[in-house]
Amino acid sequence: MKKLFLALTLLFISSLSLAGDCPDGSDPIKSVSDDGTYFIYKCGGGTSDNSNSSNDTSNNNISNSTTNKKSRNSKTLNKSSTIVTYDVEFSEAILKELLNKVVAKTEFDFSSYNIANNSGNINCAFKLRRVNYDESVEGKIENWDIAKGSLSIEDGKVSINKRSFWDMGGLSSDPSYLQNEVNIRVTKDGHFVGKMAYFVLNVESGEVAIKPSYPKLKKSPKSKPLDLNSPRKAQLWIDFDDPDEQWQGGLLYLSNCKK
Amino acid sequence: MSEFKLTRRDFLKASGASLFLAGLPIPGYTQDKPPGTISVIILEGGMDGLTAIPPFGDPNLMSMRKAITPENFLKLNSFFGLHPSFNFFSGLMAKNNAAVVHATNFPYVLRSHFEGQNLMQGGGTAPFSETTGWLGRSLDLAKTPGRALSLDMPLILRGHNEVDNFFPASIKSSSKLKDNLIDMITQSHANESATSFGKLKKKVGMEVKNMPRDPASLAVYAGKEMAKENGPLASVIKVDRFDTHANQGADENGNHGAQLTIVDDILKGYREGLGDAWDRSIILTLTEFGRTAFANGTNGTDHGYGSAGLLAGGMINKSKIIAQWPGLAKRDLFEERDLMSTIDYRSVCAACIEKALGLDHDIIADKVFYTPKLPRVYDYIFS
Numbered sequence: 001m002k003k004l005f006l007a008l009t010l011l012f013i014s015s016l017s018l019a020g021d022c023p024d025g026s027d028p029i030k031s032v033s034d035d036g037t038y039f040i041y042k043c044g045g046g047t048s049d050n051s052n053s054s055n056d057t058s059n060n061n062i063s064n065s066t067t068n069k070k071s072r073n074s075k076t077l078n079k080s081s082t083i084v085t086y087d088v089e090f091s092e093a094i095l096k097e098l099l100n101k102v103v104a105k106t107e108f109d110f111s112s113y114n115i116a117n118n119s120g121n122i123n124c125a126f127k128l129r130r131v132n133y134d135e136s137v138e139g140k141i142e143n144w145d146i147a148k149g150s151l152s153i154e155d156g157k158v159s160i161n162k163r164s165f166w167d168m169g170g171l172s173s174d175p176s177y178l179q180n181e182v183n184i185r186v187t188k189d190g191h192f193v194g195k196m197a198y199f200v201l202n203v204e205s206g207e208v209a210i211k212p213s214y215p216k217l218k219k220s221p222k223s224k225p226l227d228l229n230s231p232r233k234a235q236l237w238i239d240f241d242d243p244d245e246q247w248q249g250g251l252l253y254l255s256n257c258k259k
Numbered sequence: 260m261s262e263f264k265l266t267r268r269d270f271l272k273a274s275g276a277s278l279f280l281a282g283l284p285i286p287g288y289t290q291d292k293p294p295g296t297i298s299v300i301i302l303e304g305g306m307d308g309l310t311a312i313p314p315f316g317d318p319n320l321m322s323m324r325k326a327i328t329p330e331n332f333l334k335l336n337s338f339f340g341l342h343p344s345f346n347f348f349s350g351l352m353a354k355n356n357a358a359v360v361h362a363t364n365f366p367y368v369l370r371s372h373f374e375g376q377n378l379m380q381g382g383g384t385a386p387f388s389e390t391t392g393w394l395g396r397s398l399d400l401a402k403t404p405g406r407a408l409s410l411d412m413p414l415i416l417r418g419h420n421e422v423d424n425f426f427p428a429s430i431k432s433s434s435k436l437k438d439n440l441i442d443m444i445t446q447s448h449a450n451e452s453a454t455s456f457g458k459l460k461k462k463v464g465m466e467v468k469n470m471p472r473d474p475a476s477l478a479v480y481a482g483k484e485m486a487k488e489n490g491p492l493a494s495v496i497k498v499d500r501f502d503t504h505a506n507q508g509a510d511e512n513g514n515h516g517a518q519l520t521i522v523d524d525i526l527k528g529y530r531e532g533l534g535d536a537w538d539r540s541i542i543l544t545l546t547e548f549g550r551t552a553f554a555n556g557t558n559g560t561d562h563g564y565g566s567a568g569l570l571a572g573g574m575i576n577k578s579k580i581i582a583q584w585p586g587l588a589k590r591d592l593f594e595e596r597d598l599m600s601t602i603d604y605r606s607v608c609a610a611c612i613e614k615a616l617g618l619d620h621d622i623i624a625d626k627v628f629y630t631p632k633l634p635r636v637y638d639y640i641f642s
Contacts, residue, residue: 079586083602085639086580088335088352101350102530176483180534 106183106195114188115156122153124257131249158184170203190225231257278477280491295539295615298494304501306546308567313340319587329510344511344519347527360568361582364600370562375547380415391417401616475524482532505557538573563597610637
């Protein structure tokens with residue numbers, strides 16, 4: 001009889017705990033007593049007494065109250081009684097090193113250029129030819145198109161249209177390079193700047209595929225830029241920064257441009 | 260003659276993984292395009308959260324697992340570190356595009372691979388209680404049920420909708436099967452449905468047979484598909500071999516470290532494939548359980564409970580570690596042997612669904628995880 005009375009008393013106390021909310025509006029945290037015979041309900045911020053609640057697998061003791069959210073930068077606690085967000089902290093030198101690991105291949109800083117954000121819509125045909133510097137400093141423009149198709153300029157951003165293609169074999173036959181790996185803008189004075197996947201070498205069937213290069217497109221004094229007010233044609237020179245690739249360059253011809 | 264060298268890392272990088280794409284928006288059915296994409300990397304075997312994200316600030320860590328804790332971890336702050344295998348992930352951390360939820364797991368404590376894997380994919384309250392998966396049910400709710408790409412549909416992607424699984428895998432000597440089947444389905448539907456099936460047929464015909472099958476290349480491919488205008492909204496990549504009972508190793512050259520490298524390569528692959536679509540992506544890892552807090556007699560670890568979840572993507576705008584740290588003292592461990600799970604990982608999945616698919620948390624809790632009172636941890640991750 002005594003045991004029954006004790007059980008009923010504990011049940012009553014337990015239900016009382018359940019009925020009340022914490023002062024900060026969050027739900028009480030449920031845990032198990034040290035001897036495992038009854039539940040304890042505590043408001044957030046109390047001592048962590050949750051470590052023995054091994055059968056409470058639903059983890060409903062997580063507080064979802066934003067008032068409980070803390071940001072902790074030190075190892076002051078080995079245990080915490082609420083969810084804590086630990087900030088990530090790197091020194092400046094390490095941060096710079098880490099950031100270099102995730103820079104996208106076509107990422108380009110346009111901030112130093114005056115981009116023609118109000119260029120409107122311009123469509124052009126294009127062809128790209130390789131310039132060979134092996135035999136002359138001025139370069140010899142080869143007489144075949146390494147890529148061709150059409151492009152659109154919309155508010156400064158250049159997009160290569162579908163059905164455009166590289167003609168360098170190997171991986172260049174994957175159209176996604178022209179669709180997804182071109183990050184080019186047009187400047188107010190009609191130059192193309194940015195980065196793009198670029199196939200330098202021709203790959204024959206059966207040869208090992210060669211990954212594209214990612215040259216920076218910059219303003220070249222040799223270029224004849226596009227007149228954005230009355231666009232018709234342009235010749236834009238592409239130079240490579242990588243010494244191993246400086247034996248060649250590119251010349252992008254734009255023609256039949258229409259606004 | 261050049262010497263052919265194949266390192267262990269190269270070999271493992273080329274090892275197999277499985278990719279599944281799902282959630283193709285269907286014109287006329289999908290009302291609003293969800294705000295983002297969601298990708299899940301399933302780590303089968305039980306990833307060791309204490310190795311992946313060593314809580315070096317806890318004084319008990321080194322005494323219980325010195326032989327399997329990397330010495331050259333990257334300090335994320337004064338309490339948590341990052342395993343050296345996470346070369347790319349560390350960059351994402353620096354770029355505020357990554358987060359970690361620690362001391363977390365699905366509500367499952369019995370340490371069986373089969374039950375745990377079923378529960379983490381099913382998202383129910385008990386193993387083998389569900390015939391559909393939490394991601395599939397989420398896609399149903401987002402009205403993007405057109406899913407692909409294999410007869411071996413993983414549980415996580417199975418939904419209730421009838422169009423589920425109409426897209427069969429390639430079967431040897433039956434190369435026309437897919438076309439014929441879709442033609443038949445197309446003929447039995449009209450208007451927008453026919454258009455949709457037409458698009459699907461075009462997708463089937465895509466030349467992917469020469470695509471590399473290593474995990475990183477699969478991630479690049481998945482990312483490129485998801486970046487397309489009407490591409491899939493969800494993808495799942497499965498990687499196994501995390502069950503390192505012996506010779507687990509500590510650093511990136513160890514057995515567990517090599518598997519973590521694969522995860523890192525997958526994240527890098529997604530970043531490359533997604534391109535600009537990275538900004539609306541969320542990627543999360545799942546594992547069926549963590550591993551024992553103490554190293555065993557063969558310098559491995561056995562099946563445990565709490566682990567860590569890795570999150571990455573452009574939808575994360577502040578890198579952080581989120582934990583209700585339970586402590587590593589013996590009395591703080593689950594059954595005095597495993598890291599305690601203090602955050603229900605279903606809450607983390609729910610937050611990612613809420614962010615990527617634009618669904619309400621209460622609906623996700625009720626209709627996807629069948630737990631109406633599932634805590635909402637969205638603000639911890641995304642605010």
